[in-house]
Each structure stands twice: as C-alpha cells, then as structure tokens.
Amino acid sequence: MSGPSRFEPPVSAVSEPFWEATRQRRLVLQHCGSCERAVWYPRVMCPHCGHADLEWREAAGRGVVYAVSVQYRAAHPGLADRVPYAVALVDLDEGVRMMTSVVGCAAEDVHVGQRVRPAWEPLTDGRHLLLHEPDGDEPDV
Amino acid sequence: MDSIRGAAAIVGAADAVSPDGQLDGSLRDLEVSVIREALDSAGLVLSDVDGIATCTGGLMMPSVELAEYLGIQPTWTDSTQTGGSSFEVHLEHAAAAIAGGACEVVVIVYAQTPKSTFKRGGARFLGGTPSTGGDLDAAPRVEWEIPYGIQLPIGAYALAASRHMAEYGTTSEQLAQIAVSTREWASLNPRASLRDPITIDDVLASPMTASPLHKLDCCLVTDGAGAVVLTSAERARHLRQPPAYVLGTGTAHSHSMISQMPDLTVTAGRESGAKAFAMAGLGPEDVDVAELYDSFTITVLLALEDLGFCPKGEGGAFVADGRLGPGGTCPAQTSGGGLAYTHPGMFGMFLLVEATRQIQGASGDRQVPDVDVALAHGTGGVLSATSTVILGTEATL
Numbered sequence: 001m002s003g004p005s006r007f008e009p010p011v012s013a014v015s016e017p018f019w020e021a022t023r024q025r026r027l028v029l030q031h032c033g034s035c036e037r038a039v040w041y042p043r044v045m046c047p048h049c050g051h052a053d054l055e056w057r058e059a060a061g062r063g064v065v066y067a068v069s070v071q072y073r074a075a076h077p078g079l080a081d082r083v084p085y086a087v088a089l090v091d092l093d094e095g096v097r098m099m100t101s102v103v104g105c106a107a108e109d110v111h112v113g114q115r116v117r118p119a120w121e122p123l124t125d126g127r128h129l130l131l132h133e134p135d136g137d138e139p140d141v
Numbered sequence: 142m143d144s145i146r147g148a149a150a151i152v153g154a155a156d157a158v159s160p161d162g163q164l165d166g167s168l169r170d171l172e173v174s175v176i177r178e179a180l181d182s183a184g185l186v187l188s189d190v191d192g193i194a195t196c197t198g199g200l201m202m203p204s205v206e207l208a209e210y211l212g213i214q215p216t217w218t219d220s221t222q223t224g225g226s227s228f229e230v231h232l233e234h235a236a237a238a239i240a241g242g243a244c245e246v247v248v249i250v251y252a253q254t255p256k257s258t259f260k261r262g263g264a265r266f267l268g269g270t271p272s273t274g275g276d277l278d279a280a281p282r283v284e285w286e287i288p289y290g291i292q293l294p295i296g297a298y299a300l301a302a303s304r305h306m307a308e309y310g311t312t313s314e315q316l317a318q319i320a321v322s323t324r325e326w327a328s329l330n331p332r333a334s335l336r337d338p339i340t341i342d343d344v345l346a347s348p349m350t351a352s353p354l355h356k357l358d359c360c361l362v363t364d365g366a367g368a369v370v371l372t373s374a375e376r377a378r379h380l381r382q383p384p385a386y387v388l389g390t391g392t393a394h395s396h397s398m399i400s401q402m403p404d405l406t407v408t409a410g411r412e413s414g415a416k417a418f419a420m421a422g423l424g425p426e427d428v429d430v431a432e433l434y435d436s437f438t439i440t441v442l443l444a445l446e447d448l449g450f451c452p453k454g455e456g457g458a459f460v461a462d463g464r465l466g467p468g469g470t471c472p473a474q475t476s477g478g479g480l481a482y483t484h485p486g487m488f489g490m491f492l493l494v495e496a497t498r499q500i501q502g503a504s505g506d507r508q509v510p511d512v513d514v515a516l517a518h519g520t521g522g523v524l525s526a527t528s529t530v531i532l533g534t535e536a537t538l
Binding site for chain 2: 006007008009010011012015041066067069070071072074075076079082085088089097098099100101111112113129
C-alpha cells in the first residue's frame, strides 16, 4: 500500500501476545481462568470477576456490527485518502466488543446487525491491524 | 445523605462569554475575573474562601496552583477531572464538605480558550490526534481505538446515535429538533454565539462529519470562563442573592473508552440522576428547568431518557414537539447550551451558572416563569461520567 500509513498502535507490555499473533494473522483473546469469560482489551486482571489468572486462547473474530459511524474527515493524515471510512463497534462471537473498521464494501453500506469477519491490514513492522469485512456466508442478525 | 439536602447553596455565579467566541486575557485573568464577579455578587471576598475546586490550568495540581496565584491557603481542595461533568462533581463534593463542616465558602472555577488558542496556531484541544504519552498501559485508547481513525469525541457520540437509531427507530429529524429548540433559547441570549433561528432542514443540510451526526448536531468551540460560590445554608441567608440550595447530587461513571461502554443507549445518568432525585425527594416531574449537557444532540436525548423525563427509547418522540424550547413543557438548555451559547470544552460550569440564574430569577429574556427547581446534568468524556445536581429555592426546603 502506498502513501502515508495509518497510525500504528503501540504495544503495551500486557498485550504483546496479541500483537505477536497478528504477525500470522491470528487473533488471540484473553480468557479468565475463573469465570471463563473472554476479556477485551488485554489486562492483568479479569474485569468481570477480578481474578488474576488470564490465559490467551485462539479466537475466530467473527461477529456482528453493534454500532457504526462513517467518518467523513480523517482523524489523522495517514487516513486522508481513505475518507469516507466506517468505524464500528463489533460484538465478537467470543463475547467481547471491540472497535474496528469495516472494509471491503462502501462505508455507507455498513450497518448495525451486519455479520462481519476478520480482515487483516499489514503494519510496517510485520504486525497486522485487525479490521473486519462483510461475512458473505452469514445473514444479518 | 439526608444531611446534605439543603445544607449548602450557590450564592454567587458568573461567566465570561463573548458573542464572537473569543475572550482577551490569559486563563488566570479570566479565572480571577469570574471569581471576583461571583464573590462580589454574593457580597463575599477572597479572604472568606476556604475551599477551592478547579480541574484545568497549571501543570499538574490545578487547585493548588490556582490557590497560590490567588494568594489563599484553603483547607479544602478538589482537582477532580471527569471531563465536562467535573464542576457538578466539584459541587457534589463541596456540598458534602460544607454539610460536614470541613469548610464554609467554596469557589469552583473554570476557564479555557480553545478558540483563541486555535486562531493563534495552537493545537486543537480535542480530537483524535495520536499521542502515546508516557505510560502506554495507562492509555489503552491509543492502542485500541485511535488506530481506527475515529474522530474524538464526535465519533464516539455518533456511534451512540447509530445504536439508538437502530434499536429504537430514532431519526435524524428528532435529533435535529433538539438543536432547533436550543437555538430558540440562544436567540434570547445576547451573549450567545449563534442566535439566528434554524430549522430541522438546516440541521440535516449541514455537513456530516461522523454519521449520523451533522455539524449542527455538534457543540461550538469557543473561549469561556465561569465560577460559582457555595456556602452553608445558614450563611447563605445573610448574603445578597437569593440562595440556590443544593437539594440533591449524584455522580456515576460507566467506562472511559466508547468501545467499553456497556450499552451505548444507556448512560451513567440513570444512576447519577436516581441518586440526585432520591436525595432531593423529587422526581423529573418536579423539575421546572433542565440544564442538560449538550455536547451533541444525542447527549441530550440520552440524558432525558436516563433521568426519567421519558421512557428509554422514547426520547426522539419526546423532543419532537419542541417542548425543550421557550414556552415548552420541558424547558432545557435555556442559555442556548453548548450548541449555541458557548462551549470551551467542558460545558458543565455553564449548566450550574444558568441553573443558578434561573433559580434567582436572573435569566433575563430567557427566564422561565416560577422556577423553584432547576436541574444541571453534566456529561464528561465520551458519555462516560455523569453528575446530576438539583437546585431549589427557599420554598423547596
């Protein structure tokens, strides 16, 4: 991809396993060893029950658009050539909600209830940013 | 908690706002000016002040640095920062401190000049500009939201509007009516930035920045400053202005980042409002004038629902008849609000100032008749932290 790149996320100490997995376009999520719930974003403790025993597990990363806003102005210069683009919150089947950008269709066509699946955008250091794209195999919910 | 009801009162209020949105002078100039005006109006002087609250200015200890500048040595202090609701939180803390005897005269103050700073070529005070800061673990937004290019804060509020529309059928026209009604109030306020009447079509025709919000769904960016003075009910009765007694307060927060908000259609206002109404022994039906934080039209709609002015999901239909405007059955944002009066970044101070003026009968052409109960409801962050204050006249005690 040419032109200025998007703002590349830093890596916090606790999220290193997440970012390492993105090098192989794999999604891993923390799960609580006590209450078994998935945790997002990466932490040193479970925000659901307070337990400190978290483990990383593979995740499919498919989900449903919970809310979406098309951005008609770039929030930073690296995204200027992508306007308009869709920023969304997606409820993953694993039980967590995360921010993402839905690509692979017109930004205005992204809608609440739409099924989406992971789409990975390469970052300059070999990591990938987790985006989503319409999941053609699945009907809206 | 019952001991707080009626134990303290706002006895002076002042704000500095210019129709062109710009103010001369440094932040300290502006702070000193509004503090003096608020104290003067009450018949108090700086040496009476034994408590100070502020959350901007200085390097890292806002209230400590301001007190030094003012030449006072307070015995009660508050630098709490919850975004736009900070001043309602300060008031809640101050009322409890006064009720408990920790201090007697508290000044809460705010000044910011984002418009002048921007015109001079300075940085925007809001926005999604990446900043990695020092401790990455303390700034998850930089890692998990900023890379997606969301404009902040507008994008977060837009996501909430998107969800409310999908879940309850709320329309852009209904949100636009909030801007129309607020502008009607601003037309009655000679210091408001935007005074020309607008229509729903004007709102819908204004540029879309982050769908589904249009430019006219969004607050201003202006300079501004404000201060309020609180003291005990006993002392308040001997001062110059009719006291605005603190009848109820409540604060709650549910998240910091919008992606962590449990339900984008329900704010912490449900909790902060319930606490404030319970303490006051009142309900939404008792409120004569509501000053609701209006960073965006959706902020108002969610507050109306969460405070109980209408059931969840019915905010769109509730506002559609224009009842928030002058002459309406639910007068709200009577100063013209953040949408049309002023918005230096944290509008909560101006909610308190206008609520106090409405209680004092001092709101001029925009005075709502027979106000006994006024509500100020601040929202900080991205629908993150709400704080509700209910003020009343002597008759409500």
